[in-house]
Amino acid sequence: MLTKRLRIKLAPYLADGLATLALCMWGVLILQYWQSGKMGLLIHPNYYGLTLAAGCFLLMLTCLQVLKLWRRRVQARPQHLSLLSPPVMSGIMLVAALIGLLVTPRPFTSQTAIQRGLQDKTMVTRARPQVFRTTSKPESRTLLEWIRTLDVYPEPDAYAGQKVNVDGFVVYPEQLPDNYFTLTRFVISCCAADAYPVGLPVKLDQSRKAYTVDSWLAIQGEMATETLNGERQLVIQAKSLKPIPEPDNPYFY
């Protein structure tokens, strides 16, 4: 009897408390991503400020809620229309935030690159340059700049013999012979949800097995043209392949 009455009395506190905890955890999660530098794995730097403000707002909201609960201003009141009961909704948010706090996000891998259509010709056209300028020195072009240059003037032979100095991670595409891999980077315009891969085939003197999938490499060499799968393509003739640590911010923008 007592417990039932207590439960009825405590129910609004519990519902509000759970919601407050869930929102607080999301605030903590956002601040933690910002502080640990992991935010770059998830979203475009343009939106750091906005997301950070959201995190601070959530923590401020938590303080106000705690203050309200402390002063016992809670009363049972009509709830908004819900798909699931409010505590379940809070629970879902809380669990999602806790997973985010416990599991560190990893950058996308070669599997995602293939899933996202690294091998599709059409993908390249999405790399619409915001500003296009021809870098006078080929060796200072990044992988993305090479792709964009190629997109504007898609004649592989025009680039043969130019020096290359790029970095990215290793993907083994299915249709390329054993002495090729694709050096790949992801490009994002808003957040990781829209990341799409760009890459160039790298020609090796040996089997690609020497370079494990997803490892990061800085490659120096020369551009060459080869006929792969019945199509003339620009490939990087690698001279030096140096393993590098995975960059803090693995995306291009």
Add this chain to the structure above:
Amino acid sequence: MSQFGSGLTLFLSLMVEAMPFLIFGVLVSGILLLFVNEQQLIAMFPKNPFLGALSGSLFGFLFPVCECGNVPVARRLLIQGASAPVAIGFLLAAPTINPVVIWATWTAFPDQPEIVILRLVFSFAIATIVGWVFSWQSDLKPFLQPNIAALMIASSATSSADAPETPSFLKPGSYFLEPGNPVALEAANLDAVLAIAAPKPKSIWNRLPLLLDNTVQELREMGGVLVLGSLLATIIQVTVPRNIILAIGQGPVTSVFAMVILGGVISICSTVDAFFALSFASTFTSGALLGFLVFGPMFDLKSMGLLLMVFKPRAVFYIFAIVFQLTLIFTLIINLWIS
């Protein structure tokens, strides 16, 4: 394992990117709901049915509510004497035609301004057309649930042509006795009761706790849905093989049907649905993305229950049959003739 890893990154990126927009939407709509006098605004609507539908569709600019909040507001508009074209135009357009959603869509598709513009144009056109169609029904009451119709009569005493024989407050039950505006205290019109009871605190300081309550409740509700929606988007992205997604997503007709249905089924809030659509941007046609972005906010399974408290099932069916067809026509035109 690497699939789980990239799935998690995808999921968290959707959540982290969408969170500020969700907060912004909730906050702005909460502030406006609590601090703006709707009756003064309603008096400013044009009487002409077409212009009414047009201005109702644009009303979302002042009341940026997503589809979770538009039904109660549309109901309040009806009760407080707004015409049917105004209320229906608002109901359908407000979740899309508002600054927060436009900003979020722009954020998600910075490289494809056509998505942002066409989303607005289509939503606006559909909402205005449907609102206008409903203006041909001179007496809307057969389409409304009896208690809403009664409230309309009670509040707009001027349209006395078909006033009921018994004033609504003579029926049994408890009432909020507003001067000239009795509101039955029934479960079915709790929101109507709240609508009249809620903005009562006089000073701004007394309204702030209400704003806090409202913000926490809405964030919990929509945040939960956002988690589930992002999870679904992630699972589809990570588990469905690419050739199947491409087969559906690249077909000009199949892609539109798939995304329109997905938009209807998934109850993700319109302030953040652009980010959900973003994860399909590389595999689905533009028409399909537009179908999702236009139909999704208008038709929401979650708010169906609430809508059925305002309109009779027949009217709800008519509204969405027209909306569905117009969405298909517009997006198929994009897919088959333009892009």
